[in-house]
Amino acid sequence: MADTATPNVIRRADYAPPAFLIDTVALEFDLIPERTVVRNTMRVRRNPDASHASNFELMGEQLEFVSATIDGAPFAQAHAHEHGLTLDNVPDSFELTLTSICNPAENTTLSGLYVSGGNFFTQCEAEGFRRITYFLDRPDVMATFTVTLRASKADYPVLLSNGNLLEEGDLPDGRHFARWEDPFRKPSYLFALVAGKLVALEERVKSGSGKEKLLQVWVEPHDLDKTRHAMDSLINSIRWDESRFGLELDLDRFMIVAVSDFNMGAMENKGLNIFNTKYVLANPETATDTDFANIEAVVGHEYFHNWTGNRVTCRDWFQLSLKEGLTVFRDQEFSADMAGGATDEAARATKRIEDVRVLRQMQFAEDAGPMAHPVRPESYVEINNFYTMTVYEKGSEVVRMYQTLFGRDGFRKGMDLYFKRHDGQAVTCDDFRHALADANGRDLAQFERWYSQAGTPRVSVRTQYDAAQQRYSVTLTQGYGDTAPAARETQKGPLLIPFAIGLIGKDGHDLALQLEGETRASEATTRVLEFTQTEQTFTFVNVAQEPLPSLLRNFSAPVIVEYDYSADQLAFLLAHDSDPFNRWEAGQRLATRELLTLAGRAATGVPLQLDDSVVAAFARVLTDETLSPAFRELALMLPSEAYLAEQMAESNPAAVHAARQFVRKRLANALRKDWLAVYEKHRTPGAYEATPEASGHRALKNLALSYLAELDDPAEAVRLASAQYDAANNMTDRSAALSALLNASAANGGSVEAQQALDDFYRRFEKEPLVIDKWFALQATQRGSAQRPVIEIVRKLMAHPAFNLKNPNRARSLIFSFCAANPAQFHAEDGSGYAFWAEQVIALDAINPQVAARLARSLELWRRFTPTLRDGMRAALEKVASQVKSRDVREIVEKALA
Numbered sequence: 001m002a003d004t005a006t007p008n009v010i011r012r013a014d015y016a017p018p019a020f021l022i023d024t025v026a027l028e029f030d031l032i033p034e035r036t037v038v039r040n041t042m043r044v045r046r047n048p049d050a051s052h053a054s055n056f057e058l059m060g061e062q063l064e065f066v067s068a069t070i071d072g073a074p075f076a077q078a079h080a081h082e083h084g085l086t087l088d089n090v091p092d093s094f095e096l097t098l099t100s101i102c103n104p105a106e107n108t109t110l111s112g113l114y115v116s117g118g119n120f121f122t123q124c125e126a127e128g129f130r131r132i133t134y135f136l137d138r139p140d141v142m143a144t145f146t147v148t149l150r151a152s153k154a155d156y157p158v159l160l161s162n163g164n165l166l167e168e169g170d171l172p173d174g175r176h177f178a179r180w181e182d183p184f185r186k187p188s189y190l191f192a193l194v195a196g197k198l199v200a201l202e203e204r205v206k207s208g209s210g211k212e213k214l215l216q217v218w219v220e221p222h223d224l225d226k227t228r229h230a231m232d233s234l235i236n237s238i239r240w241d242e243s244r245f246g247l248e249l250d251l252d253r254f255m256i257v258a259v260s261d262f263n264m265g266a267m268e269n270k271g272l273n274i275f276n277t278k279y280v281l282a283n284p285e286t287a288t289d290t291d292f293a294n295i296e297a298v299v300g301h302e303y304f305h306n307w308t309g310n311r312v313t314c315r316d317w318f319q320l321s322l323k324e325g326l327t328v329f330r331d332q333e334f335s336a337d338m339a340g341g342a343t344d345e346a347a348r349a350t351k352r353i354e355d356v357r358v359l360r361q362m363q364f365a366e367d368a369g370p371m372a373h374p375v376r377p378e379s380y381v382e383i384n385n386f387y388t389m390t391v392y393e394k395g396s397e398v399v400r401m402y403q404t405l406f407g408r409d410g411f412r413k414g415m416d417l418y419f420k421r422h423d424g425q426a427v428t429c430d431d432f433r434h435a436l437a438d439a440n441g442r443d444l445a446q447f448e449r450w451y452s453q454a455g456t457p458r459v460s461v462r463t464q465y466d467a468a469q470q471r472y473s474v475t476l477t478q479g480y481g482d483t484a485p486a487a488r489e490t491q492k493g494p495l496l497i498p499f500a501i502g503l504i505g506k507d508g509h510d511l512a513l514q515l516e517g518e519t520r521a522s523e524a525t526t527r528v529l530e531f532t533q534t535e536q537t538f539t540f541v542n543v544a545q546e547p548l549p550s551l552l553r554n555f556s557a558p559v560i561v562e563y564d565y566s567a568d569q570l571a572f573l574l575a576h577d578s579d580p581f582n583r584w585e586a587g588q589r590l591a592t593r594e595l596l597t598l599a600g601r602a603a604t605g606v607p608l609q610l611d612d613s614v615v616a617a618f619a620r621v622l623t624d625e626t627l628s629p630a631f632r633e634l635a636l637m638l639p640s641e642a643y644l645a646e647q648m649a650e651s652n653p654a655a656v657h658a659a660r661q662f663v664r665k666r667l668a669n670a671l672r673k674d675w676l677a678v679y680e681k682h683r684t685p686g687a688y689e690a691t692p693e694a695s696g697h698r699a700l701k702n703l704a705l706s707y708l709a710e711l712d713d714p715a716e717a718v719r720l721a722s723a724q725y726d727a728a729n730n731m732t733d734r735s736a737a738l739s740a741l742l743n744a745s746a747a748n749g750g751s752v753e754a755q756q757a758l759d760d761f762y763r764r765f766e767k768e769p770l771v772i773d774k775w776f777a778l779q780a781t782q783r784g785s786a787q788r789p790v791i792e793i794v795r796k797l798m799a800h801p802a803f804n805l806k807n808p809n810r811a812r813s814l815i816f817s818f819c820a821a822n823p824a825q826f827h828a829e830d831g832s833g834y835a836f837w838a839e840q841v842i843a844l845d846a847i848n849p850q851v852a853a854r855l856a857r858s859l860e861l862w863r864r865f866t867p868t869l870r871d872g873m874r875a876a877l878e879k880v881a882s883q884v885k886s887r888d889v890r891e892i893v894e895k896a897l898a
């Protein structure tokens, strides 16, 4: 309904093949910051599979049209307009040369060709290529590209584009040139160029078939000492894709370039990946363990796109999850294999837990609001708004379900068939599903609903034990509950849900599993039930004792499981489940339930108390030396405030904060000795190592420090944190210490120690933008108090000389951190957070609509909050709606208010 009211809605159902095809593209660039001339020569022909059109419509934005020639002769019937160029009455097959001018220096959108730090970069996905030259800028038009770059040799000594370097040389007037050729056909969104003063770390490696490959990581000269980890991650990615999927690097050269002004994480341009510096640069002094892990994941992600995205690409942008969901799945598996190999289930589980936590906190929330959409959306106004948690993270879960259903080998067979059928093509999510189905001899028609239905499915579970018959039945019911209107419209019927289950006996061991009708029990004590109906009962036989069910092991489907566990049962699962994911899950359920009860009390002013049994359950994990430190850290971390607020009938961030703080303090005070012991035991003296083991120790130690900072008397924590801050030889420990100092003093309105550490941190890292981002973020996310509201600190920091709204990383570090990661302070009753949000969305809208639209999304769940907050948010949304210009922000706020 809302869609018909909004103009310019693009619909999946309206897909039509392009009227023309472009086979080859030769681009020539004369790179000058304010006035770059682009000459674009294309071989064009009519598409035999499309209906006839006499005019040739090319897309173009923010371009100054200069000239058009067809087959070498000037072509007069070319009309430039706001959205592109129309050529009237063109022949069936022709060579077209278009010349146009753009202004990279003034391009603050960071889409198309732009200047950052004096160098040139491009970003073309999804629709940035049309800001560089007129083109059929859609992914089902694939061409081979030759690119000639010309620029001042002194200012731009390095000239890069996709593929292989054909030739380079000097030109008159201090200029030089380079010519690149990409032998693979590709859509325009994978085009890239880079020009400037850069240096590279280089490696030569041999690929599986013995061919030598040149690998480069290009950065600004002062960052060369932070490239080793990205290079190692790239080499590991290349090896992994060969061994796990039989996929080899297909170019002689593979380049990664880091840029500090970038809208997202990174971009998979063919042979020339362009990265946000945040996902390339790392050394122990400047990057945390999390940064190291993220770099490995993002380098892997972009590299894996070379096959899943580039060799096989998307027919249209509705199919975005075809490449993104699949590639996220691949990078998650890569990281899990790097951490735990194929068999260390506990180590793999930490990665799984982290991924599921993100999914539940971010994607479930998205699915519950006005932006809810299926993994394959039906419509959009601005495609940039659909690079979402649903397309990426839920999309990855959908891909993972194939592997859960068919096993690793069956999944591999499906992938092999997918490439055999579709290499070099632009295809759909259906093509992928058919390949998986055919390779495994299965009909996956019902599975299609995972692509077309929005909302988070709920599975409720009833169990019954018949002692006389030794039968245990598990009845599963699926539905969506009370979902957002945007999701409800899409819901048609039951899903095929792979539901992994185990049964646990009184001694804590798994029971043998034999389903009714089977002749004997299986060896595996986890079974994947194929749950396909609205309600379905699975009966296990020869069950000698009443078991405790372990449900949805390893989170086998992106659903919410409803089962009425008692607190004792959860504590038992937390202590005994053989599935490490579900051990963690049991602790989270226990904590979530307690925290929501407490938040309800806090909201109505009832005094808070916490049952000793909950403290005891946490104490057991804290002191259980058989569990890995990384796992203990995850299990002892309480669910986030954002996640908890989302679970309330009426979100109340202040009440959630009070409840969570109460529990943290209670756990801190009750287990003080244990926290101190853990803190001492898990120190990592000596040289920094980025291994999973070492980072697990640091994570647990720093969690202990953060709990100690909650003690009624934090003096000891302050002493430990100050000492840790001063002695740290790595950013993980230094930033954790700084955070502990900030939080230990929050209730008293700050402390000398905290301020000194903050000042020291700034001076120490003044020349490291990524670390200064952390400095802003730590302050924006710190705990506040009545006498010291964080909004005041944030507003002061907006005027800091190092703040810069045009740099997305910096804007995110201060503004997004406050608006999206400090809910208790952002949702202040006086509306001060919302007023700030509106100002910043409006300011960013004029600079960078993509970034503005991301910020705009932080109010989308406004209807679910308490009445006062709801009113404040609506007013702020209306203010923004009345002032912003970009299609990007309009779509978000209009959907929120609809």
Ligand code: TRP
Pocket: 123, 125, 126, 262, 263, 264, 265, 266, 267, 268, 301, 302, 324, 387
């Ligand atoms: N395709 C990129 C990835 O996920 C992400 C991406 C899409 C992007 N659009 C972008 C990155 C715009 C930067 C800017 O790997």
Ligand code: ZN
Pocket: 301, 305, 323, 324, 327
């Ligand atoms: Zn991607």
